[in-house]
Amino acid sequence: MACQTLKGAALLQNGVLSKGTAYTEQERAELGLRGLLPPVPSNIRLQAEAMIEQLRSFDTPYQKALFLDGLRAANETLFFRLVMDYVEEILPLVYTPTVGEVCQKYSHLYRFPRGLFLSIEDKGHLDELIANAPQQEVDMIVVTDGQRILGLGDLGVNGMGIPVGKLGLYTACAGVDPRRTLPVTLDVGTDTERYLSDPLYLGHKHKRVSGKEYDDFIEEFFQAVHKRWPSCVVQFEDFGNNHAFDLLERYRSRYCCYNDDIQGTASIVVAGFFSAMKAKNSRLSDEKILFLGAGEAATGVANLIAAAMTETGISREDALSRLYLFDSKGLVTSGRETLARHKAPFAKDLEPCTDFEECIRRIRPTAIVGLSAQSGAFTESVVKAMAEINERPIIFALSNPTSKAECTAEQAYTWSDGRALFSCGSPFSPVTYKGKTFVPRQGNNSYVFPGIGLGAILGRCKELGEDVFLSAAHTCADMVTPEDLAQGSLYPSLTRVRDISLAVAVNIIKLALRNGTAQIEQPADIVQYVKDRMYVPDYE
Numbered sequence: 058m059a060c061q062t063l064k065g066a067a068l069l070q071n072g073v074l075s076k077g078t079a080y081t082e083q084e085r086a087e088l089g090l091r092g093l094l095p096p097v098p099s100n101i102r103l104q105a106e107a108m109i110e111q112l113r114s115f116d117t118p119y120q121k122a123l124f125l126d127g128l129r130a131a132n133e134t135l136f137f138r139l140v141m142d143y144v145e146e147i148l149p150l151v152y153t154p155t156v157g158e159v160c161q162k163y164s165h166l167y168r169f170p171r172g173l174f175l176s177i178e179d180k181g182h183l184d185e186l187i188a189n190a191p192q193q194e195v196d197m198i199v200v201t202d203g204q205r206i207l208g209l210g211d212l213g214v215n216g217m218g219i220p221v222g223k224l225g226l227y228t229a230c231a232g233v234d235p236r237r238t239l240p241v242t243l244d245v246g247t248d249t250e251r252y253l254s255d256p257l258y259l260g261h262k263h264k265r266v267s268g269k270e271y272d273d274f275i276e277e278f279f280q281a282v283h284k285r286w287p288s289c290v291v292q293f294e295d296f297g298n299n300h301a302f303d304l305l306e307r308y309r310s311r312y313c314c315y316n317d318d319i320q321g322t323a324s325i326v327v328a329g330f331f332s333a334m335k336a337k338n339s340r341l342s343d344e345k346i347l348f349l350g351a352g353e354a355a356t357g358v359a360n361l362i363a364a365a366m367t368e369t370g371i372s373r374e375d376a377l378s379r380l381y382l383f384d385s386k387g388l389v390t391s392g393r394e395t396l397a398r399h400k401a402p403f404a405k406d407l408e409p410c411t412d413f414e415e416c417i418r419r420i421r422p423t424a425i426v427g428l429s430a431q432s433g434a435f436t437e438s439v440v441k442a443m444a445e446i447n448e449r450p451i452i453f454a455l456s457n458p459t460s461k462a463e464c465t466a467e468q469a470y471t472w473s474d475g476r477a478l479f480s481c482g483s484p485f486s487p488v489t490y491k492g493k494t495f496v497p498r499q500g501n502n503s504y505v506f507p508g509i510g511l512g513a514i515l516g517r518c519k520e521l522g523e524d525v526f527l528s529a530a531h532t533c534a535d536m537v538t539p540e541d542l543a544q545g546s547l548y549p550s551l552t553r554v555r556d557i558s559l560a561v562a563v564n565i566i567k568l569a570l571r572n573g574t575a576q577i578e579q580p581a582d583i584v585q586y587v588k589d590r591m592y593v594p595d596y597e
């Protein structure tokens with residue numbers, strides 16, 4: 058953390074503390090700033106007006122993202138003010154889809170130090186590296202090893218854009234204090250040849266390390282982090298599924314941690330199903346859901362849907378029987394020679410089938426959920442098949458970034474003759490079809506993870522169980538209005554994301570107080586307790 062007594066040019070160069078042109082005459086005199094700034098003091102509102110004008114002058118999302126990155130380095134408070142005030146416009150620039158492009162080019166565009174890089178070469182010394190982090194206190198870490206960044210594959214250390222982007226959302230969307238967050242990238246190598254042969258690539262150039270050496274490294278990371286910041290919440294992000302499930306299993310009850318791709322995604326997709334049930338006036342336990350993809354996200358969602366179905370009174374066995382997975386080898390059936398542990402509960406005693414559309418015709422699902430990173434996999438005939446079987450087919454194309462979406466919003470609405478209940482992982486613009494305007498919203502974990510993190514921090518939760526993610530799903534779905542549903546939106550407007558996060562956090566703290574996982578005294582007024590602790594980007 059930067060020293061609060063900085064003065065003069067050093068203060069202006071400190072992006073965390075600087076107010077830029079907003080220092081008053083008196084502050085300028087006291088802090089040795091006279092002459093170092095244009096003469097007339099501005100304020101955060103006028104600064105934001107100037108910055109949005111600047112932002113809009115750039116042609117491409119990528120250029121805009123770079124501009125925002127520079128703004129953040131110069132004046133973090135103003136950056137967050139801008140993100141909060143123009144959340145719908147700016148989220149796609151600091152998060153999916155643009156963050157994907159930023160990650161892919163990260164080594165070529167690197168300008169500002171942000172976050173902590175821990176390499177497998179540093180094994181045995183992580184304490185020392187973690188001691189170098191400037192933050193005195195850290196409440197929230199987002200950590201990646203860069204193996205599966207969005208649907209873009211192994212990006213190695215270039216994946217740092219994701220923890221930075223996600224933590225930016227913790228602050229903008231939920232008011233987690235940015236000075237108490239830390240993005241971490243673990244450099245365990247990369248298997249991506251173009252990076253291994255790129256002279257500008259900033260990670261170590263060797264293949265990924267795995268096995269015991271990898272496991273020991275992660276163990277050392279957890280111990281070193283919690284030695285310095287004992288109650289820090291850790292979010293796993295974009296690990297490959299060869300590690301993600303095991304790591305979650307190993308650490309979920311030892312430390313307050315969660316995997317956003319498995320659990321956060323589950324929460325938001327279940328929220329989408331709750332809304333879809335309202336829109337078509339039916340019960341979740343009557344749904345039959347076919348997933349395209351059977352990885353972290355899809356099986357995480359399937360597990361939480363099973364839990365949500367059992368809330369309606371059916372058994373887990375019945376719930377599982379309504380959930381089908383289709384992966385790169387086809388329908389997940391019990392006859393397969395080998396079956397990963399996370400897929401096994403959903404394997405069906407059916408003939409193998411490698412054609413997705415054929416599976417739809419055989420299984421007759423009410424919903425298809427794309428979490429496969431297979432661009433265009435929901436073809437016209439797939440969507441039409443769903444629309445033939447269902448009056449209101451549920452079609453969720455959730456893969457990120459936009460280039461990996463299973464179909465576009467326009468395709469889903471057009472091919473289903475305007476009957477699809479649609480959501481997408483990355484944003485799509487409203488679609489007008491036969492005179493009706495549909496407003497698709499994002500089935501993206503970004504609606505819930507900021508509030509889940511805030512609740513975990515403020516409740517000082519020991520662990521985050523399935524009930525936390527189900528609670529967040531209910532909270533988010535409860536905030537969807539009849540007006541939202543009427544325009545085809547299964548999620549609330551992003552402009553309400555701070556309220557959603559507040560409600561998610563409050564409900565998680567209540568839950569944790571009830572089940573004994575909270576390590577705080579019961580606050581007299583939980584809403585006020587949370588509100589009072591949400592960071593607001595204004596100058597002190």
Ligand SMILES: NC(=O)C1=CN([C@@H]2O[C@H](COP(=O)(O)OP(=O)(O)OC[C@H]3O[C@@H](n4cnc5c(N)ncnc54)[C@H](O)[C@@H]3O)[C@@H](O)[C@H]2O)C=CC1
Pocket residue numbers: 205206207208209297298317318322325349350351352353354355383384385386427428429430431455456457458461481482483500501502503
């Ligand atoms: N909307 C959201 O909030 C989220 C979206 N995602 C997106 O979901 C996608 C997958 O992420 P993970 O599950 O973490 O990855 P993963 O690597 O764990 O799983 C990918 C799955 O897709 C399957 N697959 C690959 N090719 C296929 C094909 N041709 N046909 C059918 N299935 C195929 C694989 O077999 C695997 O089961 C990514 O694009 C990611 O960006 C992930 C997390 C959250």
Ligand SMILES: CC(=O)C(=O)O
Pocket residue numbers: 153206207208295317318456457482501502503
């Ligand atoms: C949204 C997200 O976490 C992903 O696409 O990986």
Ligand SMILES: [Mg+2]
Pocket residue numbers: 207294295317318
């Ligand atoms: Mg992710």
